Amino acid sequence: MKTILIHIAIRLGFVAIVFIGFNFIYQKEFYASDVQKYSMVKNRIDSAFHNGDIVYLGESSNTSYNPWTDTLKESISDFLQLYIPSQKVEAVTHESYHPGLFKQMLNLQPNIHLPWEFMASHDDQTIILGVNIRTCGPTAVFSGNEASNQQEALFYSKRPSLLTRLFLSLKYYDHRDALEMERLKFQWWRSVDISGKYLSNIGQDYYISNKYKTVKTWIDALASDQRPELPVQVKNMADAYVKEFAFLLDDDNVRVQDLKEIVSICNKLSLRLIFHILPPNKQHANALFNHCELIQYLDYNYLFLKKRFSEWGVTVVDNYNLPEANEKVSRFTDQWYPTEHYDATIRKAIAKSLVSVIEGQNSRTLKEVFPTRNNEPNFNIKMPYSDSLIGVWKQVKWLK
Amino acid sequence: MLFNSVEFWFFLPIVWLVYFVMPFKIRWVWLLIASYYFYSYWKLEFAGLMLFTSFLDWFAAKQLHKSEIKWKRLTWLWLAILSDIGMLFLFKYFNFALGDSNLAKSMYQSQWTAWIIELGKYTIPAGISFYTFQSISYVVDVYRGDETPEKSLPKFLLYVSFFPQLVAGPIERFGRLHSQLFAQYSPRWEDVRNGLRLLIFGLFLKVAIADNLAGVVDDFYANPSKYNLLSTWVATFLFTFQVYLDFFGYSLLAQGAALLFGIHLMDNFNKPFLAKSIPEFWHRWHISLSTWFRDYVFIPVGGNKNGPVVLAFAVMLVFFTSGLWHGANITMIYFGLSQGFLYLFDRFIFKNIQIQSVVWERFKQIKTGLFFMITLVFFRSGTIEQAKLVYKQMLGSNLGIENIHVGLLIWLFLIVGVVLDNNIMKERADSWLGKLPFIARWSLYVFFIGSIAMFGGAVNHPFVYFQF
Incomplete structure (x- = not known):
């Protein structure tokens, strides 16, 4: 046995030398093109962390707009830059990203030299992270896109580049396929009890009142509703809202754990961290469910996050009840799905709220900003497609 | 795992x-x-x-x-x-x-x-x-x-x-x-060494070749109608080698891992594309399954000792079951039955054509490979409609406009894999590698390691047969 182990050790040593050699070649010749191919935003993250005074990490809410009617196409982070010209705002935006991936992005911070080696920052960088309540729910957690997101995130690391490439070849990431994710999602909808219960982990008693025990029983009831006056669009929307929002957060939720870890990493790196809670489309939720069952889940989850953020000592920009997001439902650009995609009015209002927290005591009355590269801005913009669907909803008294 | x-x-x-x-x-x-x-x-x-x-x-x-x-x-x-x-x-x-x-x-x-x-x-x-x-x-x-x-x-x-x-x-x-x-x-060093050789060669076949081919084939099957005639044939050809090298690679990995514990598993493949008929092909492809069907289905229902009708029934039953074994999908049943028909064609018709010529022998090999390749369209297609579409394109009746994109590196790996398997290795990889001079052998190891680490396929594919 001893001889065999010596033979193996010699060969392993040789393989290690070969690996080091290949790492050098790979880094020099192939790494850059692989980053382009497999991890589009990696370079953007590097640049943002190196150059930004403020780094905005966000998903599609940051940049989405209505391409037909939204004359201002600036993202939330663009507006932020316009309001704070004295600081460099850098944004990293990636569709369907979530705290678990933002956490991995932080591995590329210049002050982390190796995954386990943290050094305090000296440049007072501020990290702003958009927190979307919907992203904590089963539909998002068990998303079919997750494997491809995790594949991209392999590159968010300072390990030797060839090791990253080898991990890519050997699928060393959460590579559960779309079918498996769908199974887990259905299992969640079928088995997790969301019905009436008292909850006390938000520092106050909160009672959820709902006759449906699970998401599945709820959506089955919606599907079997045969009222002829119920337009199919409304039924589909109701179905989507239940699937996306009918869940109750707790400390075991994977996204909550990721957010907690982000706080811890930023503390170690002495980075200023701001969570900003994005406004969901509460008007739809209320219209669909008569101001009743569904909104209580949104409210509870919001209160839960707020409580935890305050316990963790993190700065919060609370836009859950943003007035601009509650005035007109047509300010949400998607009228067919419960996304947090906003028109310029909301994006701008969010940016303003961020400025006031970033500047703190030094906050000033913001001058209105008008980007120059677009048409004349119109903050009261009408969204014809949205409004027509709202019209469809108005045919229905209440869905429940 | x-x-x-x-x-x-x-x-x-x-x-x-x-x-x-x-x-x-x-x-x-x-x-x-x-x-x-x-x-x-x-x-x-x-x-x-x-x-x-x-x-x-x-x-x-x-x-x-x-x-x-x-x-x-x-x-x-x-x-x-x-x-x-x-x-x-x-x-x-x-x-x-x-x-x-x-x-x-x-x-x-x-x-x-x-x-x-x-x-x-x-x-x-x-x-x-x-x-x-x-x-x-x-x-x-x-x-x-x-x-x-x-x-x-x-x-x-x-x-x-x-x-x-x-x-x-x-x-x-x-x-x-x-x-x-x-x-x-x-433990014997000889077994450990041979086991490691099988492991590294198997991983090369799977990660460097089959997974890279999978990316190209997946792109094609995502929307076959947009590809042209040549691309359809290329994709079908590549899928044949994706399946083969994926499963052959897996089998070598299994044999290598077992050999580390001194256990010799049976060979599952024996250069199937050198077969001159479909019956011979199934003696060389997934041997452990073929012999299982032979011993527990084919022979018990009559085998080849009871006349042509019983033989034809036994063959069709075996291939129907084998198709179903491969997957719960109507396309797999078609795959199995098509193998059965080709088996009977070779057994009863083609076998009777006797020509003594090297060209004829080569033709038989190409014909067998081609038959198998064409029927694999059923194996890969998600639905019968998709299989029909691919066959239509192969016949040139629905010409798309796009060319399939296969990188040079993928062709290189494929050629290396196929040449090593079919043309050089008369024995299994471990004994063949062992006979090479030190420098040549280690150069190949370095090539395998480099290919796996730097160019392994990024498509998230488990082993094709893992799902069966």
Whole structure:
């Protein structure tokens, strides 16, 4: 046995030398093109962390707009830059990203030299992270896109580049396929009890009142509703809202754990961290469910996050009840799905709220900003497609 | 756990080291624990399922061996077979059989049965077709008197679950594997060295070639109608080698991992594309499955000793079952039946054409490869409509405009893999590599390592046969 182990050790040593050699070649010749191919935003993250005074990490809410009617196409982070010209705002935006991936992005911070080696920052960088309540729910957690997101995130690391490439070849990431994710999602909808219960982990008693025990029983009831006056669009929307929002957060939720870890990493790196809670489309939720069952889940989850953020000592920009997001439902650009995609009015209002927290005591009355590269801005913009669907909803008294 | 995962490459050396550190008498217990850990790493519930079916087969074999009365022996035999097939049906075919029927809907409505529908729809227990067949062969062999039943349940559990061949074969017979699992064995450098050679070559075939081909083939099958005639043929050609090198690579990895423990698993492939007829092809492709069907289906239903009609029936039955074994999909049944027809064509018609010429011999090889390649369209297509579309394009009746994009590196890897397999290696990779001069051998190792590490396919594909 001893001889065999010596033979193996010699060969392993040789393989290690070969690996080091290949790492050098790979880094020099192939790494850059692989980053382009497999991890589009990696370079953007590097640049943002190196150059930004403020780094905005966000998903599609940051940049989405209505391409037909939204004359201002600036993202939330663009507006932020316009309001704070004295600081460099850098944004990293990636569709369907979530705290678990933002956490991995932080591995590329210049002050982390190796995954386990943290050094305090000296440049007072501020990290702003958009927190979307919907992203904590089963539909998002068990998303079919997750494997491809995790594949991209392999590159968010300072390990030797060839090791990253080898991990890519050997699928060393959460590579559960779309079918498996769908199974887990259905299992969640079928088995997790969301019905009436008292909850006390938000520092106050909160009672959820709902006759449906699970998401599945709820959506089955919606599907079997045969009222002829119920337009199919409304039924589909109701179905989507239940699937996306009918869940109750707790400390075991994977996204909550990721957010907690982000706080811890930023503390170690002495980075200023701001969570900003994005406004969901509460008007739809209320219209669909008569101001009743569904909104209580949104409210509870919001209160839960707020409580935890305050316990963790993190700065919060609370836009859950943003007035601009509650005035007109047509300010949400998607009228067919419960996304947090906003028109310029909301994006701008969010940016303003961020400025006031970033500047703190030094906050000033913001001058209105008008980007120059677009048409004349119109903050009261009408969204014809949205409004027509709202019209469809108005045919229905209440869905429940 | 998959062989092409980082976890496996930590798991294997740990299991190996501990195995040989342990006293001989309890080594097998360690291997059993490791095998169940290996399987349950993917899903714990499925390890429970394997435990249950193994127990049933072990118990039934014991009972039938005890009894002298024929009907009792037959009852135990069929109880074991039907319970195995029942499990296979429940987890693999139930959802396919039910389709969108009212029964399926009402089962999904019930809290008690919804999980069955979910499982059938979304997940198949890994390797269930392999270990079920292995288990059935044991019971039948005991019934036939070819084997004496294993007295110890845990030892039988190890025969079924031995991790290198658990999820995708080779489907080993009890006599061959059992005797090796419990034989006195001291580690030999020769076995370790050969095992490592098989592991590295198998990983090269899977990660550097098959996974890269998978990316190209997936792109094609995502929207076949946009590709032109040539691209359709290229994609079909590439898929043939994707399947072959994926499964051949897996088999080598299984053999390599087993060899580290001194266990020789059977060869599952023998240069199938050198076959001159479809019958010969199936003697060279997935040999452990072909021989299983021969011994437990083909011969019992009449084989080739009872005239052409019985032979044709036996062949079609084998290939129908084999198609279904490959997957719960109508396309797989078409795949199986098409193999059956080609088998009979070669057996009854083509065989009679005798021409003594090297060109004719080469033609037969090309024809066989081409036949197999064309029928693989059924294997890869998700639906019959998609298969029809691909066939239409192959005949040039629906010309798309796009060219398939296959990188130079992929062609290079494919050529290296095929040349090494078909043209150079007269023996298995481990013995062939061993005969090369030191410099040449290590140059190849370096090439394999570099290809795997720098250019391995990024498409998230488990082994093709893993899902069966």
